[in-house]
Amino acid sequence: MHTGDSAIIGKREVEVIKLLVQHGKDESITGYLQALLVKPAVRVVQLQGELNTAAERNEKEVVRLQGELNTAAERSDKEVVRLQGELNTAVARLQGELNTAAERSDKEIVRLTAELQRTTSQYLNLRGLLNMRGVMEYIQETMSIRHNVTWKKYDAVSSWQAYLDKRPSLKQCLGKCNVDIATAPQALSGMYATLSGAIHNSHAPEGYKQAGLTLYIGYPLEDWRQCALMACLCQDANIPYEFRGDVH
Incomplete structure (x- = not known):
């Protein structure tokens, strides 16, 4: 118990x-x-x-x-x-700064592009190449330095093809202009033949003139396709240009 x-x-x-x-x-x-x-x-x-x-x-x-x-x-x-408010404020501030920086960047890009175009056209003008055929010859002689593509005079189509493969920006421009990328090398070769024939036949003095440092694109090019090809070459090589004449 x-x-x-x-x-x-x-x-x-x-x-x-x-x-x-x-x-x-x-x-x-x-x-x-x-x-x-x-x-x-x-x-x-x-x-x-x-x-x-x-x-x-x-x-x-x-x-x-x-x-x-x-x-x-x-x-x-x-x-x-409170923290959400601070976050929203910070996001708005940073977005504003980003937009301002983007605007400054865009303006800087425009300025530098204009300066590059002016320098390039001055160089071509000094060499007597500030004309449509001269632009093509400038690209031909510099593609080996810029892209390790050898220009072959007697195989121009394959040379243009190799150059296009190295220049996606040029392909993009041609695409926007509704130029067939697949046949662009042949078209470039044909355009050079058109310009060379005009020079040799003394039919192109007006077509090769330029005002100041701006290249004129027009006669003796045969159609809108050749004009588009030339414009894209100029744009890709940072050469200022204008369309002249009634080429269609």
Whole structure:
């Protein structure tokens, strides 16, 4: 049998009962047993009270913690809103700076392109090549340096093909002008023959004149396709040009 407050009758209580029996104290035994039964009930009430108190404390703690949690959540929401605002502001600022830089870059590209065109046309003019055939000869003589493509006079078509393969920007220009890329090498070779025949027959003085440093594109070219070929060659080689005449 266990001893302590959790037991109704322990060793000490048994000794008391034995003593009361020896002295014939029946009423005392009954009173004593009733007292022993009352003691655990009192303890139960006491424990129930403590349990209720602990429960109240727990409920208050839960309420307190929930309040702190709600406050923290509100702070977190406000922080998110604040940071989102800062992010939006930073994005707008950086986008503005980027747009400004892009505008500056575009203007710089235009300026440098104009300067490059002026320098190129000055060079061609000094060499007597600022004319349509001269432009083609300039490209022929420099393609080996610029792209490691050897110009073969007696195999012009394959030479133009090799050059086109090295100049995607030239292909892109021809495509925009609706010139068939597949037949462009033959067309370039044919255009050079057209310009050479005009010179040799003294039919092209007007067609080879230029105003200042701007190349005129027109007669003696035969059609719009040859004009487009020449314009794309000039554009790709950074040579300023204008269309003249009624070539269609």
